[in-house]
Amino acid sequence: MFPIPAKRVFAIALPAIGEAYLQSLLGVVDSFFVARLGLLAINAVGVTNIYSLTFIGVFTAVSTAISVYLSRAIGAKNMVQGRSAVWHGFVVAFVIGCLFSMGSVIFAVPLLHVMGAYGELQKTALPYFRIVLGISPLIALFTAQSAAFRATGDTRTPLKVGLEMNVIHVIFDYVLIFGVGFIPGFGLAGAAWAMVLARLYASLRLWWKSRNVEAISLLKEDFRIRASFLLNMMKFAIPVSVERLSMRLGQVVYFGLIVRMGVDVYAAHNIAGTLTVFASTIGSGFAIAASVTIGQAIGSKNDSDVQSYRRWSYIQSAVSMTLITALICIFSPWIGSLFTDNSYVIHLLLIVLAIDTLSQPFLASALVDTSAIQAGGNSKYPMIVTTIGIWGVRTLGVYIFAWKLGLGLPAVWASIAADNALRAVLFMRYRKRQKLIHMLPK
Helix, strand or coil, X not given: CCCHHHHHHHHXXXXXXXXXXXXXXHHHXXXXXXXXXXXXXXXXXXXXXXXXXXXXHHHHHHHXXXXXXXXXHHHCCCHHHHHHHHHXXXXXXXXXXXXXXXXXXXXXXXXXXXXXXXXXXHHHHHHHHHHHHHCHHHHHHHHHHHHHHHHCCCCHHHHHHHHHHHHHHHHHHHHHHHEXXXXXXXXXXXXXXXXXXXXXHHHHHHHHHHCCCCCCCCCHHHCCCCHHHHHHHHHHHHHHHHHHHHHHHHHHHHHXXXXXXXXXXXXXXXXXXXXXXXXXXXXXXXXXXXXXXXXXXXXXCCHHHHHHHHHHHHHHHHHHHHHXXXXXXXXXXXXXXXXXXXXXXXXXXXXXXXXXXXXHHHHHHHHHHHHHHHHCCCCHHHHHHHHHHHHHHHHHHHHHHHHHCCCHHHHHHHHHHHHHHXXXXXXXXXXXXXXXXXXXXX
């Protein structure tokens, strides 16, 4: 029924989607258990999770360099080059992870102040914040390892390890927070150390499994630094990281405007954001599939397959995302009642979800084409387009229409939709006017 490229894209995307959900689940589990410790503990986990998700976004961006370089090497059946890409990618990820770790520990207090955490909340959050974000090198390496597996076309192994990590995290969370038998409970600090142990297990587990995969099983001779190769990978990774940071910083700015629109408006926005993650995560999974398949096709010099993989990644992503968001929109009066009994909030939820449903094909294009163009060897153009969209359309639109003109939350989501549409159009023009495939410096 479906052609081979469509089936291959789906086979890679599905486990990647599951893994992304499992990554998000770690913070949710912490929030669930520490809820019994009180509101301060919940808020401490919440402010830390904001930074944690930002860091993971940057580490994922850095790992894009591994995916692009390794997938091409695998397509070309050059395993030596592939393992070199893995090793240098690990070095870059570890260095950036160390920088984020030191920054989180040294500047923990001002970073908490940025999120409004003062007084008792600061005192409660500080140990958890420093421990969870202090293991950033471990998180960066785990993200890089997962990217290496995905570049080979294997998204199931990271999914399985992610599932194991979550199970272990749940067990350690309960034991270390509340205590069992002769083991005392450590409260919020116990939740932090449970996260450390789960992350450590996952990294070691992926490393062990990588020993059986030729393309990513590092040999003694692979452990050498080629300065030019390391520099080229960093040049590729930096624009991707800037793109993610630009997106996150823009969100922080316009989130601040939404907060000032009132409690009801902010509640509706948060509920909508929580629900739409189900669709955007699917889009991210198909974007990963596009990157892997296109990279391998370029490496094997099957240029005709590049467009086919991009097309099927987009079609499956757009259809899935639109369908899921439409269903959430249709049932939003009932779903919204699970969060609140405020009729105004539920009414707003229905409106913004309807807007977001119309936006899904554009968002799918933005996600898939960003990965496709990066896999083609250009990491700067997506950075430029994303920066224009997030600041020139989304954030500015929220400020003018939602805040200054008082059009409220629907204008916020209309600005988001306009940003997605602009990026989709710019990426389409790029695909039609520019050569998609570029040589990577080695």
